[in-house]
Amino acid sequence: MDTRQIRYFLAVVEHGGFGRAATALNVAQPTMSQSVKALERDLGTALFHRASHGVTLSAAGRAFLGPARVLIRDVAMAGEAAGGRPEQHSLEIVASAPLGAHPGARLVGGFLRERPGVSVTLDRDTDEALLARVRDGVSALGLVHLPAARLGLCEVELGAHDLVLVFPPPCGTRVPPPAAGVEAEAVRLADLAGVELIGVPRGSASRLLVESALRAAGVRTRVVVESGQRDLITDLVIAGVGAAFMPDVAAHEAAARGAVVMRVAPALRLPYGLVHRPGELSGTARAFIDHALRGR
Known part of the structure; x- marks a missing residue:
């Protein structure tokens, strides 16, 4: 497998289908479909259930999602560490209610005005599922009430x-x-x-x-x-x-x-505040944390 295949897989997940993902990445839909099929052959399993009304993640696809996002973030950080140009990639944030709206929407809106090239996914989940998603790497950041359950996550208090x-x-x-x-x-x-x-x-x-x-x-x-x-x-x-x-x-x-x-x-x-896995963060995730701290 290569990182392009994984990026295409993530794009299909984030945009809800091959057509919308191809449009967002400005590539031909057949090219994207063939690349994801090649990834599935390499892995030996189907990542999506394909139907006339669209696609949904298979069990294998859900299991692959977190590691795939971690891998792409690690590739971006490796490039930045080597002096390469920082990538304008996506940032996955999961929030508990009502933090997705207050202050999540305000923070994301202000961040995108600073960095219009970044694509942010803001999702909501229960506290327990949210922390598991951050711990497993499915989401880079979690917005949750503190203190969070002790899962080895780092906390940044915002308010x-x-x-x-x-x-x-x-x-x-x-x-x-x-x-x-x-x-x-x-x-x-x-x-x-x-x-x-x-x-x-x-x-x-x-x-x-x-x-x-x-x-x-x-x-x-x-x-x-x-x-x-x-x-x-x-x-x-x-x-x-x-x-x-x-x-x-x-x-x-x-x-x-x-x-x-x-x-x-x-x-x-x-x-309340942000939680993330210990260790290095991508440049985009670090920038979002800095933006959130300035907006306290």
Whole structure:
């Protein structure tokens, strides 16, 4: 195999088909198809399921994706280390909700204005799957709440979100009115005894922060549903299943749908940042981290 074959394979994945990939790379579609077929012959397995409506990755293709991206990044770094001209290649970022939108979209937009020749893929996934994708090399960078699970990844803190408490419309969970001296729009953690909560998976940064704060307040709550899909948590709250702690930037949609959003006292601050595999990064990945740090 050669790097051109691998670049063509990655282009088909990133653009969702041979035709769009060929257009993006300005090559003839038959040339790209033949090159990927040659790669499959070299590997002894099919990387794509081909159908009239398009192509999808096979199991072998999904397994090959991470190593292929690592290989292309390593080739680019080797060229840069030898004094070659830095390549304008793609950058794969995976973010957890709501970080893909806040601050992911802003960071990617500003970065592309600085480096218009770079192609950025911004995807979303659950925290657990996100960290696995970065660890396995499928994505160069992950945008996630910190601290991340200990998988040997490096962390770069960028900022923090406030956690708020979101109740179903109308508030179906009994919460005593704020005591004197507490902001009218805030609820004390000490008043949450017995409240039924929708929680993110155990071990995640926000779950650890909330559980630690509730223990410090001497409060016992009950997690009635657990979900790693943060968008689904909003739907569960609206359906009246329970209340949920959410980053403030994610609570606007719930409020627009009639949920009751309240700040908590004392305030809970949830850091977020980028994670990456240890070792050398590509020039593009390093440049994105520098851009994100400047934009804090």
